[in-house]
Amino acid sequence: MRYQSVALAFIASCLLSVAAVAQDGSKMKFGKVDPAEFNLSFDKDTGAHAILISEIGSSSFETTKGDLGVVFRVHRRYKVVDKAGFEYGEVSISLDKVGRDMEEVSKIKxxxxxxxxxxxxTSTLDSKDIFTEKVDDMGEIKKFAIPGVKVGSIIEYSYTITYPYWHLIPAWKFQHSIPTLWSEYTVGIPEFTRFMRVGQGYIDFEVNSKRDYRASYNFRYEPQGGAGASQNYTMTANVTEFRLGARNVMPIRPESFITSVNNYVAQIKFQLAATNFDGVEKAYSNTWPKLMEELNKNQEFGAAMEKNNNFMDNTTNDIIKGATTDEEKARRIFNWVKSNVVCTDDRALGTTQKLKTTLTSKKGAVSDINLLLVGLLRRANLNAYPVILSTRDHGYVSFYPLLSSFNYVIAVVEIDGQQVKLDASHPLLGFNKLMPETYNGDARVVDGIGTAISISADSLREIAITTISMERNAEGAFVGKFQKRPTYLQSYNIRNTIKDKKLEGYKESLQKAFGEEIEISNATVADLDSLDASVMVDYDFKMNNAGNDDILYIKPMMGEEYKHNIFKSEERKFPVEMNAVMDEIYTLNLAIPEGYVVDELPKSSMVKFNDDEGFFQYLIQDVGGRIQMRSRIKFNKATFLPEDYASLREFYDVVVKKQAEQIVLKKKA
Known part of the structure; x- marks a missing residue:
């Protein structure tokens, strides 16, 4: 299970030895540094650039500027181990504008x-060395660099952020890319609000407690569940304070073939579920249908596709004129949008501008483009909806209806009973094709109920077929023909390379990859404009330095081999998450030169992975003066459990060794 309630026990972390003074990080006071902290170490991760000695955070509901808000306090202390740890002395605090009010940071020390x-x-930060960097009209970043940072320094900082709203409680991560000796978060939630707590990770909490107390609040609210006018309100309420603390937390860092460490880092998030004032309870997106209803009514999402649609009607009619089938209509609209509207690469769930502006300016964010696509498809009387998802780097989607779980929008249209997924923000992407980063599991159709659909890497089948024929010419050099039908995703990258560097630039990159060992000529790339299919790469080649006249050494994989094991670490705690279900086929047809015989030939081999989850096939034979070889690596799924890692690593060890073997030919006696 990816997510767990914080009330459940987490898997135990490794223990370590540190100085006794650091064992009670909860008592950390600013400026009170024990000399023993300079001798701290972390035996389980001696390569860490810094050690997070202690971090203490808290969130509480308080009256600020005459209204209710959330006050978030942070205090962190580090030991700098080496120069790479200096980065922890450079601090950035992001602040957003909500409505008319900007989030505020204060009490920076x-x-x-x-x-x-x-x-x-001691070297202290001067307030004049705190800088503000404006991001845009809706956000800014406060930055400062702690003075006097050296190898071996103890550094610390603290600040307070005041959020001018109370519907959101900041999340907290207990785990980082460096060792954490103590991490603690305290949250006080008043009884007139109810928040869902979503915990995640694989650590034990040494502290998992709560206590109750009373507090007074003064704020504005709308009585009768929003039916009355906004009024000032004073009340005393019970507050439940939750406290979580973790000790000696092992670091978590990015690894190859992992979607995002955010999927596994120990953290807690909060989502407002309901409020209750004067006995009137109001729910906040605590079900998928409720969340979908709010999205569809939102002026920056569902309502944006339905409002002032005359411009959409006229555009749609021009695009689909003469089209006779639903698929033809959908293809025309999809191709028109991705060919005419340039993506600014900005990601957002809602529109960043009016859809009419997106249409007339011919540019917009991913959400602008794909919501415009949905709107045009609907004007063509096609059954189309937005789909919200989370990209691989953003992390998995929570099984709770949390809008913050999502960061990307695509379109889905029903054609002949089949769901066709579309993303018009990438001009070289084909019909019913998506980028690999969107294959991240659960997604939601923004319909009446939030229909769940799966867009997982296990559903993405990718095949690459390479064919080589080779013989020795009259000058004694091996020459031949190379043909490859790459995977669709590889083809997408090739199309982008040729778009940026032209065909000649792509040819140069091919030659550069081979170096001086192989010369290529007559290179072509077919099917560049057939965006629904893979391209075909074709070129002639000449192999240099195969050996002397008496003995010839041939590398049968022609640079297509795995040169090293793609899994380097000896151990792994997380699943292996490949981009797709792979099938790689390679064949060689080599004519044995006249006057030569086979001296050494690799042996055929067949290796299965977990019986039926994959295999490596290596077949080679000498038939009628020709050597025929076939290498195939095929998997039946893209995601593997941590306990499969050792076997997967051994599997690729076999692949690397086998594909490196050479064919040896010698002159007849």
Whole structure:
């Protein structure tokens, strides 16, 4: 199970030895540094650039500027182990504008501590060294660099963020890319609100407690469930304070073939479920149908596709004129949008501008383009909906209806009883094709109920077929023909390369990859404009330095082999998540030169992975003066459990060794 309630026990982390002074990070006070902290180490990760000695965070509901808000307090202390750890002395705090009000940061303090001649020297941050970087009209970043940071320094900082709203409680991560000796988060939730707590990760909590107390609040609200006018309101309420603390947390870092460490990092998130004022309860998106209803009514999402649609009607009619089938209509609209509207690469769930502006300016964010696509498809009387999903780098979607789980929008249209998925933000992407980063599991159709659909890597089948024929010419060099039908995703990259560097640039990259060992000529790339299919790469080649006249050494894989194991780590705690279900086929037909015989030939081999989950096939034979070889690596799924890792690594060890074997020919005696 990917997500767990914080009330459940998490899998135990590794223990370590540190100085006793660091064992109670919960008592950390700003400026009170024990000299023993300079001697801290982390035996389980000696390569860490820094150690997070302690971090303490809290969120509470408080009256600010005459209204209710959430106040978020943070205090962190690190030991800098080497120069790469200096980055932890450079702090950025992101702030967003919500409505008319900007989130505010205050009470920024920072200092470094160094032992010099047996004495502790303190360098403190001056307020004039705190800078503001404006991102856009809706956000800014506060930045500062802690002075006096050196190898061996203890550094710390603290700040307070005031959020001018109370519907959101900041999330908290207990795990980072460096060792964490103590991480603690306290949240006080008043009884007139109810939040869902979504926990994730594989650590034990040393502290998992709660206590109740009373607090007074003064704020504005709408009585009778929103039917009355906004009024000032004062109340005293019970508050439940939750406290979570974790000790000696192992670091978590990106690994190859993993969607995102965010899927596995120990953290807790909060989602407003309901409020209750004067006995009137109001639910907030705590079911998928409720969330879909809000999205469809939102002026920046569903309502944007339904409002002032005359411009859509006229455009749609021009595009589909003469089309006779639903598929032809959908293809025309899809091709028109991706060919005429340029993507600014901005990601958002809702529109960043009016759809009419997107249409007239011919540019927009991913959401602008794909919501426009849905709107045009609907004007053609096609059954089309937006689909919200989370890209692989953003993490998995929670099984709770959390809008923050999503960061990307595509379109889906029903054609002949089949769901066709479309993304018009990539001009070289074909019909019913998606980018690999969108294959991340659960997604939701923004219809009346939030229909769940799966867009997983296990459903994406990718096949690559390479064929080589080769013989020795009169000058004694091996020459031949190379043909490859790459996977669709590889073809997409080739199309982009040729778009940017032209065909000649792509040819140069091919030659550069081979170096001086192989010369290529007459290179062509077919099916470049057939965006629903893979391209065909075709070229002639000449192999240099095959050996002397007496003995010839042939590398049968022609650079297509796995040169090293793609799984380097000896151990792995997380699943292996490949981009797609792969099938790689390679064949060679080599004419044995006249006057030569086979001296050494690799042996045929067949290796299965977990019986029926994959195989590596290597077949080779000498038939009638020709050597015929076939290599195939085929899997039946893209995602493998951590316990499969050792076997998967051994599997690729066999592949690397086998594909590196050479064919040896010698002159007849």
């Amino acid at each position: 920072a200092a470094s501590y160094n032992m010099e001649n047996g004495k502790m020297v």
